[in-house]
Amino acid sequence: MFAGTALLVYKQMWVNPIIFSWHPFVEGSSSYKSDGWRRSDELWLHAEQILSKSTTDFERADSIMDLRRAVDRRVRLLDKRYSFRRIPIKEKPSDVLGLLEFVGVVRPQMLQKLIDIRNAVEHEDAEPPDHETCEVFLEFTWYFLKSTDFITQRVVDRISFTHNEDGCWAELGISPPEGWLPLLRGWIPSALISDEPRDDWPLVKMKRLVTRAEELVRLQEEESDDTGLGNNICDRFFEGDVRGSNTALKKLYKLYFEMV
Numbered sequence: 001m002f003a004g005t006a007l008l009v010y011k012q013m014w015v016n017p018i019i020f021s022w023h024p025f026v027e028g029s030s031s032y033k034s035d036g037w038r039r040s041d042e043l044w045l046h047a048e049q050i051l052s053k054s055t056t057d058f059e060r061a062d063s064i065m066d067l068r069r070a071v072d073r074r075v076r077l078l079d080k081r082y083s084f085r086r087i088p089i090k091e092k093p094s095d096v097l098g099l100l101e102f103v104g105v106v107r108p109q110m111l112q113k114l115i116d117i118r119n120a121v122e123h124e125d126a127e128p129p130d131h132e133t134c135e136v137f138l139e140f141t142w143y144f145l146k147s148t149d150f151i152t153q154r155v156v157d158r159i160s161f162t163h164n165e166d167g168c169w170a171e172l173g174i175s176p177p178e179g180w181l182p183l184l185r186g187w188i189p190s191a192l193i194s195d196e197p198r199d200d201w202p203l204v205k206m207k208r209l210v211t212r213a214e215e216l217v218r219l220q221e222e223e224s225d226d227t228g229l230g231n232n233i234c235d236r237f238f239e240g241d242v243r244g245s246n247t248a249l250k251k252l253y254k255l256y257f258e259m260v
Contacts, residue, residue, distance in 0.1 A: 011209065014201035015184065015238070016192040017248070019161055019170040024259050027171065028158035037077060037152040040145055043070035044138075051134055061128040064120050067141045071114055074145060075100070077152050083177030087253065089246045104254035105151070106144060113140040156260040161186075168234040174256055182252055185239035187212075193236055202248040206240040 047066035054060050075096050079085075084099040093099050101111045117137050120129055129137070155176060162169045170186030184204055193209075194201065212235045242252065 011195075011206045012243070013204055013206055013209070013238075013240075014194045014196070014198050015188075015204050016194075016198070016201055017251070019163075019168075019186065019188060019192065020172070020252075020255055022161035022163045022168070022170070025160045025162065026156050026158070026259065027160045029154050029156040029260075031154050032081070032152070037074070037149060040070040040074040040077075041149075043067070043073070044141055044145055047141075048138060051131070051138060054131065054134075057128055060131065060134050063134055064117065064128055064137065067117050067137055068120075070141055071117055071144065074148060074152070078105070078148060081152055081155055081177065083180075086177065087180045087249075089249055091246060102250070102253075104257045105148065110140055110144060113137065114144060117141065151257070151260055154260070156256070159256070159259050163234075166233045172252070172256070174252075180253070182242040182249070183240070184242050185237075187234040187237050189233055190236045193238060200248065200251075202242045202252065203244040204238070204240040205243050206238060208237070208239040210237050211235060212237075 043066045047063045047070065050059055050066065051063040054063060078100065079096045084096060084103065085094075087099070087103070093102050097106075097111060097114060100106045101108055106114070113136070117140075120126075120137070128134070157175045158171060158173050160169060160171045168186070168188050170184065170188060173183035173185075174180060182202075184202070185208075190211075197203075212232070215237060242249065
């Protein structure tokens, strides 16, 4: 993810989340060439074709079964890509659909519709929903598949945030499915780092924290021509693991899916 550093501080500090309002840009990702994600779309299309011609309860039941299979296949694929259960927050849902809502992949109303689709065919020989309700399920399944098509094909692992006015920047690293512990680094103003807790500020276990002056000395000693130094405003370089709070972590995970 991030390059190793020689100086390890391991000091807990808090970073102002205003850095995540800076201009975002995806820096790194992994693409999946497999077309396994298409199977859910094919099942949805089959459900639509059945429902458009349905005249019997059996046909409506077949349509709902296909929608459930489409949802289940997509949920399993998402969990394979992201390993949501490895998110390091104890107070999180135990089921994958609940985890999708927890990190902001689906909204609560969509989540409930997806659960309703499952429940609609949960019991053998249960009467299928009426045609109008099946149409609602069909539409919500379409929205769910379209909203998750891209994130099943590409898993982002680095997002940068730049402040164009003064050249400050920060980089957020999350590498699912290997791990959900966020890494954070960047050149930012010293005022955005605190050694005391601040409301809603993420807690970072610092691996490296240096001033611009200290970095200049190091580069001179190493006779390096590295130009990534920040400036008089962006005068602190930091690098570390985000360890809390749970609220801050949850906000970062939701931000991650908003960015990707």
